[in-house]
Amino acid sequence: MTLLAPIWLIVGAAAALGVLALHFIARQRPAPMTLPTTRFIPDVPARAASRAPRPTDLLLLLLRALAVVLLGLAFAGPIVRPTRAPIVRIVMLDRSGAVAQPDSPAVRAADLLRDGDVLVAFDTTASVVEWSEHETIPAARQAPADLTAALLIALGEARELSSRADSIELVLISPIDAAGWSAAVLPVRAEWPGGIRVERTHAGGQEALAHRIEVRSEADDPLAATVALLGRVGAGGVRLVRDAATAADSAWALDSGGALVHWPAVVRMSMADSTSASLGAGAVIAPDVVAVAPWIRGDSPDGRPIAWWVDGTAAAGESPLGTGCVREVAIGVPAAGDVALSTSTQRLLHALTGRCGAPARLGPVADTLVRQLAGGGGLVSGTRLVRAGAQMSPATPWLLAAGLALLLIEWLVRARVVRS
């Protein structure tokens, strides 16, 4: 048997000792005795302090001491626990499309896991598997990773395991791709008081494949050069159409779940741009990129804006189509000059050719962030994860009831003693 809060038992024992002391020194009405010469005693209050050589009112003393000890024990929270495992490991395994060779991390995770450990297999969702030799690792999916969700699930599992483990270790097996990283990762990670053992795997694979761009354009199309410069040329999850989109393109997006990016080579200048043509340059804002160049501003596209002109009007929009999506880009790229080869154009192209529903962010997370994710410290004690009041002993209500019942009995006995 262990106690969740042993200090309360000490407090209860101290209170019982206090009660015992009070029974030695308490002010009380002395025992009556007939004395014919009472009149010669000075008239002072009859209730006087007396130090009894032995504790008085043994029944009351017993009831009071037992009540405070029971109440202390109730707050201390005694629990009968089975044998605790010395270490329980929680393995967060990235099963998203960002993993280059999904089988290798799965083997590594299986090596790490023992009976009683927990596997958190995650991509955009996380599944929890309490590991045993009969369990299998879930298959990898094309979905992107969501490290924040994995961390939240793992922390919850760690708190659940704290009652049956002396120490808990968190292991993360993932390429830690930027696609799965968000601003919430580090704040969530800060909730974990120990370190995280990070085993980084190779990135790429299906996620990278999904971001390859199939370009349909003229031979001298500047954006084709930009795609080639990014190294993403090939049939994949994105189709960049520089001419008119066809029904086949839409069907491809509908069936494959890919992103059909319709970025016309010739953009008809909008009326708004004609009024600001004297500026000579435009700025397009997309997630993680601001591209400044002599863009040709077209009419605002339909759909959910994913890029904006500097005045806030939409420069590109996305409309869902089946499992995929269609993007309309109203940004004219000057054919002359090297605008298409500039870094800002590459980043803009990268931002507008991401997977449907989210901006494209590829590439590994910086090592500094990974080091912050791993953090310092080692294993975390199970008792450290138990928050005050978060866990209550099943015996606590009974002990509280017993203590209160004893106090009630004490009140009745005391009333009877006073009457007598």
Add this chain to the structure above:
Amino acid sequence: MRRSGDAPSLPPLGALLDAVRGVTWPARRPVHRRGAPGTHVSRLTGASPEFTAYRPYRQGDDPRRLDWKLLARTDRAYLRITSDRATIGTVFVLDASASMAFPEPGWDKWTLGAQLLIGLGAVALASGDPVGMVVGGAPTQIAPPRTRRGTIAELTRIVRETSPAGSAPLVAALGRVPNVPRVVLISDFLGDDGDALLRAARARLAAGDDVQAVHVLAREELEPPARALLAVDPERRQLERALGEETRAAYLAAFGAWRDQLARDWRAAGAAVHEAVTGEDPATAVRRIAHAALETAVERGVGA
């Protein structure tokens, strides 16, 4: 006073009566009344065979008291003076208030008072003195003074059948005492009628009677328990006082001063005052009281 079947029984009195056999308890002053011939010196000269002196005859003297033989030899008329000896009726007034039933459960004060009554009564009876008793209380028990055998048994029976209770004034019992030369009050004098009792005693003393006050004290009154206690007056239950470390010294001082004042007042009135404390041998107390009377008689030239 109450009749009680569960009262502590009076201890056997045989040993006490044996112990006081031979003790004399003389009158502290010459007996001024003529009574039956006894052992106590009388103020009167009489016709006892014990010669004291001759006195010339004066006109008015009883001619029967002339010493005719001396007149025949010397032709002078002298009276033969002889000491008169008389008995002295003694009545005991025994306090039967609740304060005498202390300490419980033995009622040591009551027991000691009863033993003193029986012991002194036996001594007086052995001298031929009539002995009676009045037990204070409601109702008052009265045994008129008698000299017959069985008087002690009668007194013992009354005492055995009486249990101290209540707070009847002792002065009422003193008022029921018949006209006898010696009255012995056996009490703790804790009743509310202390002044009235002293006035009544003064009246009897003024009439020439001998009044002796036997103050019965309990050892627990002189040395109360050291532990803290709530003292309750047995005659006034509503009177409660805490007796502890801080009040013990004041209690002892007040109680001692009261006892001293009581003895002074009674002695000033002419009464003899004796203290008897529970736990002491009653025969010793009887001897002490009798000896004190003898010493007083000797001091006054009365002789035994």
